[in-house]
Amino acid sequence: MEPRGLVDLRGEHGAPFAAHYPGDAVVMVSGLPGSGKSTLLHRWSARAPHVATVDPRAVHEACAAVMPDRLPYAVYRPWARLEHFRLLRRSVRRGGPLLVHDCGSRAWMRRWLAREAAGQGRELHLVLLDVGEAAALAGQRARGRRVSRRAFARHRRGLGRLLGALTAHALTAHARGAAATPVPEAVSVLLLDGASRSRAAEARFGGCPAAAHPVIG
Known part of the structure; x- marks a missing residue:
């Protein structure tokens, strides 16, 4: 599967699949704290050790x-946070495929990352985990790390706005009979829930260089 535009796999069951991106793409994996971002990134990194991963x-x-x-x-x-920003900037400017762990609630971060990538002729793709508040809180308890109520509420509001924008884009595109443009800064948005997240077996990057990139995190 090569994500383009809005690809909504929530509620869909089936066999494992691979998401195929351009060889120099920047892929941001977002979702509420406890939604399974780290689990997904670890799985993808294990299958693609040549791809750098930036995890705050x-x-x-x-x-x-x-x-x-x-x-x-x-x-x-x-x-x-400043050190994370510096590391992310260095990793983007180094070139090659890149996986980024981010909460996804900050639109300015997506816009900045998209500009950095576009300056090198690269694309930004977004993977958004929509597992719900209860599942995210359960995930925090399971991992033994919980964010404050204030921080969680802030992430929830930011992601709620993003999901609302995605829904509006999808409805408008459907009415016009055109492909959805999810967010201006991302070439694609892959929407996953708990079930489809477990099916996302790997991320493949076409044209990856033979030399290995460091896995950061």
């Missing part, structure tokens, strides 16, 4: 490793 959790852990144990994360969160 790795930056968080690296920052925590050099900070006093008694210092709460909230104190150095701005520094961790």
